Amino acid sequence: MTKIIKTEKVQAWYGTEKALNGISLDINKNKVTAIIGPSGCGKSTFIRCLNRMHEVIPGAKVTGKVLVNDVDIYSAQVDPVDIRRKIGMVFQKPNPFPTMSIFNNVASGLKLNGITDKKFVAESVEKSLKMAALWDEVKTRLHHSGMSLSGGQQQRLCIARALAVEPDILLMDEPASALDPISTLRIEELLQELKKEYTIVIVTHNMQQAARISDYTAFLLNGDLIEYDLTESMFTKPNDKRTEDYITGRFG
Amino acid sequence: MTRNNYESALEQLDKTIIKMGNLVEEQIKEAVESLARQDLELAQKVIEKDNVINELELEIEEFILKLIATQQPIAKDLRRIAAGFKIIADLERMGDNAVDIAKTILRIGNEPLIKALIDIPRMAEITQEMLKESLDSYVTGDVELAESLASKDDEVDGLHAQIIRELITYMLENPKNIKQATHLMFVSRYLERIADHTTNVGENVIYMITAARKDLN
Amino acid sequence: MNNLQAQYNKHMIRRKATNYIMLTMMVLCAVIALIPLISILTHIGASGIKGLNLGFITNLPSPVGETGGGMGNGLVGTLILVTIASVIGIPLGVLTAIYLSEYQQIGIFPSVVRFVADSLLGIPSIVVGIFAYVVIVIPMKSFSAFAGGAALGIMLIPIIIRGTEGMLRMVPDSYREAGLALGMRKWRVIVSIVLPTAIRGIVTTIMLGIARISGETAPLLLTAFGNHYWSTRIDQPIAALPLQIFNYAISPFEEWHNQAWSGSLLLILLVLIISIVSRVATRQQKFK
Numbered sequence: 044m045t046k047i048i049k050t051e052k053v054q055a056w057y058g059t060e061k062a063l064n065g066i067s068l069d070i071n072k073n074k075v076t077a078i079i080g081p082s083g084c085g086k087s088t089f090i091r092c093l094n095r096m097h098e099v100i101p102g103a104k105v106t107g108k109v110l111v112n113d114v115d116i117y118s119a120q121v122d123p124v125d126i127r128r129k130i131g132m133v134f135q136k137p138n139p140f141p142t143m144s145i146f147n148n149v150a151s152g153l154k155l156n157g158i159t160d161k162k163f164v165a166e167s168v169e170k171s172l173k174m175a176a177l178w179d180e181v182k183t184r185l186h187h188s189g190m191s192l193s194g195g196q197q198q199r200l201c202i203a204r205a206l207a208v209e210p211d212i213l214l215m216d217e218p219a220s221a222l223d224p225i226s227t228l229r230i231e232e233l234l235q236e237l238k239k240e241y242t243i244v245i246v247t248h249n250m251q252q253a254a255r256i257s258d259y260t261a262f263l264l265n266g267d268l269i270e271y272d273l274t275e276s277m278f279t280k281p282n283d284k285r286t287e288d289y290i291t292g293r294f295g
Numbered sequence: 296m297t298r299n300n301y302e303s304a305l306e307q308l309d310k311t312i313i314k315m316g317n318l319v320e321e322q323i324k325e326a327v328e329s330l331a332r333q334d335l336e337l338a339q340k341v342i343e344k345d346n347v348i349n350e351l352e353l354e355i356e357e358f359i360l361k362l363i364a365t366q367q368p369i370a371k372d373l374r375r376i377a378a379g380f381k382i383i384a385d386l387e388r389m390g391d392n393a394v395d396i397a398k399t400i401l402r403i404g405n406e407p408l409i410k411a412l413i414d415i416p417r418m419a420e421i422t423q424e425m426l427k428e429s430l431d432s433y434v435t436g437d438v439e440l441a442e443s444l445a446s447k448d449d450e451v452d453g454l455h456a457q458i459i460r461e462l463i464t465y466m467l468e469n470p471k472n473i474k475q476a477t478h479l480m481f482v483s484r485y486l487e488r489i490a491d492h493t494t495n496v497g498e499n500v501i502y503m504i505t506a507a508r509k510d511l512n
Numbered sequence: 513m514n515n516l517q518a519q520y521n522k523h524m525i526r527r528k529a530t531n532y533i534m535l536t537m538m539v540l541c542a543v544i545a546l547i548p549l550i551s552i553l554t555h556i557g558a559s560g561i562k563g564l565n566l567g568f569i570t571n572l573p574s575p576v577g578e579t580g581g582g583m584g585n586g587l588v589g590t591l592i593l594v595t596i597a598s599v600i601g602i603p604l605g606v607l608t609a610i611y612l613s614e615y616q617q618i619g620i621f622p623s624v625v626r627f628v629a630d631s632l633l634g635i636p637s638i639v640v641g642i643f644a645y646v647v648i649v650i651p652m653k654s655f656s657a658f659a660g661g662a663a664l665g666i667m668l669i670p671i672i673i674r675g676t677e678g679m680l681r682m683v684p685d686s687y688r689e690a691g692l693a694l695g696m697r698k699w700r701v702i703v704s705i706v707l708p709t710a711i712r713g714i715v716t717t718i719m720l721g722i723a724r725i726s727g728e729t730a731p732l733l734l735t736a737f738g739n740h741y742w743s744t745r746i747d748q749p750i751a752a753l754p755l756q757i758f759n760y761a762i763s764p765f766e767e768w769h770n771q772a773w774s775g776s777l778l779l780i781l782l783v784l785i786i787s788i789v790s791r792v793a794t795r796q797q798k799f800k
Contacts, residue, residue: 099692101618128695138686142708152694155704201690208694228298235300254365255301278364 045072047212047242048093053107055088055097062088064266065107070259075234075243077257077274079250081289085266086246090214093244094130095123111212128156131205135217137197139189139204146185148200152208167207175203176233195226202233206241213237215245219252231256250290254278262286301366305375308358309434312379312386315351316430319390320423322348323489326396327419330482331412333405341397348390355383371503378503382433385492385499389426392485392492399478399485409465409472415483418454421447422490429496436504441497445511451490458483553780560777563770569778573740573756576765583775585742589657589751590782592744593736594726596661597668602718604665605672612673613680614702626677629670640666641731649735657743657750660736664725671724675717679710715794723783729754753779 048070055063063085070076078086091097092105095116109116116126139148147154149168158164168185172178177199181192189200198218205213215234219227234243234256247253253260254274261271262283270277270286281287288294322341329337359380362368368376425447432441462476462483494511501509567582574581608625616622644663649655683706691701707714732738737749738759744750753775760772 094693096689096693099689124695124697126695127693132689132693134686134689134693136686138684138690140687140690140705140709142705151691151704152696155691155696155700156694204690204694232299251367255367275361275365279360 044074046070047072047112048244049108049110049113050093051108051110053089053092053105053109055085055092055106056102056104057088057100058102062266063092066263066266066268068261068268068271070242070244072242073238073240074258075238075245075256076259076261077253078244078246078261078263079248079253079289080263080269081294082248083265084263086248086263087216089263090132090216090244090246093212093214094127094132096127096132098123128152128208129210130212130214131208131210133198133201133205133213133215133218136221137194137201139192139197139200141188141190143189144186145181145189145192145200148189149203149207152204156208167209168203171203171207172200174206174237175199176229176236177203193226195222195229198222198226198230199233202230202237206237210241212242212244215243217246217248220248227252250278250292262289264289301368304362304366305372308355308362308376308379311351311355311358312382313430313434315348315355315383315386316426316433318344318348318351319386319393320426320430322390322393323396323419323423323426326393326400327416327423329397330400331416333400333403333408335401335404338397338400342394345390345394348387352383352387356380371506374503374506378433378499381499382496385495389489389492392489396482396485399481403475403478406475409475409479414454414458414461415479415486418451418458418483418486421451421454422486422493425451425490425493426496429493429500432497432500433503436500438501438504441500442509442511444494444497448490448494448512451487455483455487556773556776556780559770559773560775563774564777568771568774572742573771576767579767581771583751583753583756583771583778585739585751586753586756586775587778587782588742588744589736589739590726590753590779592657592746592750593661593664593732593752594722596658596746597664597725598718598722600662600665601668601672601721605669605718605721606676606714608669608673609676609680610702613677614698614706626674629673632666632670633674636730637667637728638730638733641734644731645734652747654747655735655737655749657736657746657748660732660750660752661746663731663735664728667725667728667731668721671721672718675720676710676714679713679717680706682713683709711794712791715790719787719790722786726783726786727754727779729758753782 046069048068050066050068052065052067053063054061054065066085066089078089080086088097093109093111093116097103097105105117107117111126111130114121116123139145140151143151146168149171150164153164153167169178169182172181177196180196181187181200184191189197192200198221202213202218219230222230231252234245237243238258245253245257257274259271260274260277262269262277262281262285264285270281270283272282277286278290281290322344325337325344326341328334329341359376362376425444428440428447429444431437432444459480462480465472466476491512497511498509501507501511567580568584569582569587570584571580571582572585573583608629612622612625640663644659644666648659648662652659687705687709688701691705692698696704732752732755736752736755738755739749739751741751757772757775757779760768760775763769
């Protein structure tokens with residue numbers, strides 16, 4: 044099994060407040076890895092460290108190593124912009140750009156990064172929308188506003204937008220928490236398709252969702268990695284009492 | 296289509312249960328055959344095969360637990376999985392009964408049979424039919440087929456009572472017959488137990504489909 | 513009926529009565545607040561409309577007693593002054609706002625900038641006029657359109673800084689993060705995502721600022737000074753609508769009073785037109 048991401052003692056702060064106490068975790072290629080844990084355990088912070096989005100927040104700081112394909116993304120020679128093109132991110136709330144059409148939303152990552160080949164962009168938009176299982180629903184109204192879509196469609200639009208820049212890894216920060224159950228299931232189903240080509244790391248506060256969709260699960264608590272295992276092992280015989288208490292709903 | 300993964304896992308569960316059912320069916324068939332032919336080697340084989348079935352049961356059990364833990368089945372899916380859980384236990388017991396029959400055959404050994412076997416093969420035939428039908432009803436969700444097991448079970452019970460009466464007469468006639476007659480009584484008893492387990496399977500199928508409880512035994 | 517329900521019911525009539533009284537008072541206040549607004553507009557409209565014609569917009573002022581004079585030079589002057597003020601105030605204000613909102617939200621320097629901008633908002637406009645007089649008019653040894661435009665521009669800066677910063681802050685961070693996560697550079701995110709999202713709000717802010725300065729009289733008294741003749745040179749004194757309105761209104765002549773009313777109406781219409789045009793120009797891209 045190829046380890047596409049390796050983290051070593053990743054620590055993160057917001058100002059003086061420490062959010063991660065040293066997370067060492069290897070993520071497998073072409074698998075879905077779920078990060079679970081109660082609110083404030085650092086799960087979102089952790090994935091934001093994986094594409095250098097944590098440092099975007101004023102006063103935020105990261106130490107430790109994050110190796111992606113054996114390259115330390117925090118080394119001085121690395122441009123965070125390049126990292127973010129290789130490691131896409133989908134956020135909790137669907138956030139299509141409000142001033143752009145559906146087409147331009149998906150194309151934005153290409154167009155605004157200097158790709159001008161119109162044919163290439165158009166093909167890429169179609170491919171990405173198809174991969175995000177949205178093409179059939181929007182192909183006749185690509186020039187309508189992205190905001191005209193339903194919540195679930197907007198989130199798939201955001202997934203298509205992230206896919207268009209052809210990343211290797213897709214980070215998802217509670218991508219279904221603002222959606223209705225059917226939209227949620229559609230996104231979950233989509234992940235199973237996407238993992239054939241991408242490595243997916245998904246943060247979720249919904250343990251059942253983690254159980255349904257992931258191959259591996261990591262349980263974080265108060266900024267520490269408590270347990271990391273195959274999902275089916277974690278949900279049938281967790282090794283740590285705290286994991287057991289959390290996944291059985293005894294706290295958190 | 297949503298939840299493809301889950302759907303295919305459910306299908307796989309069905310397939311594995313049927314596979315286990317087929318193995319048990321084969322085991323019973325061979326046990327009965329070994330009695331008819333007094334084939335001790337075959338009887339030995341039946342005993343050895345039990346391991347495979349036991350392991351398969353554990354495997355399915357594990358699979359079901361994972362399915363419940365990761366997919367949160369509800370409503371008819373939950374009933375299906377719960378039924379599956381109970382059906383594999385019944386199948387395993389049937390396998391054990393087949394082994395018991397094989398062991399009894401080994402005990403009888405090569406000594407000539409006190410009488411030509413008529414009712415026991417007849418009973419074995421009906422029992423095997425019942426097993427087959429119970430598995431079919433599970434696959435197709437055919438409630439009527441499952442319900443029809445009840446009358447067949449009565450038939451088996453009738454045959455069992457008749458065999459016992461007959462064997463008792465043989466025992467009274469000649470005390471030397473007592474040992475073998477007792478063995479044959481057990482064979483009959485095991486077959487009757489197997490038939491009972493198939494009705495349990497039928498009951499679980501009915502519950503799985505209609506969510507209603509029905510006693511077939 | 514349980515105890516709690518009974519207690520609720522006890523006060524029901526009183527609560528309903530209070531509700532109606534307060535609601536009535538609020539509606540009444542809203543109406544009272546509208547009265548001066550509407551009466552100003554109707555009074556200016558009624559008094560100004562009869563003098564407002566094409567000649568009024570194109571002609572120079574005429575001496576007392578002669579008819580047919582207009583405020584053409586004042587209208588052009590005001591447009592020039594507002595343009596100068598915009599050229600100074602809009603880039604300075606918008607760029608400062610982008611800096612405050614996108615690059616340096618917290619710290620001593622941004623706090624100082626905000627404090628100064630807030631203070632500038634509260635300074636009487638005549639003081640800004642005196643400042644421009646000292647800094648520009650005296651060294652140039654002449655009243656000038658440039659000095660007037662600069663004074664108005666100085667007034668415009670804090671309005672635009674605070675307003676635009678507020679509008680930029682209203683753009684959810686999630687859009688910025690989405691852009692950055694796609695591998696866009698920060699300036700790209702600001703130019704292509706944040707600004708288009710906030711553009712209507714920013715334009716509204718700018719329009720409010722322009723409306724505000726285009727009616728200012730005090731800072732122009734010591735800078736643009738006023739001019740009875742056509743002039744479009746920015747180094748010369750220039751006419752302005754508010755100055756002419758002021759001068760005509762304090763004159764003893766009935767005819768000039770009427771012209772002042774028409775000038776006021778013209779000023780209102782001018783602001784209205786600029787506002788409409790800029791709104792149409794920045795209308796959200798229409799999606800079919």
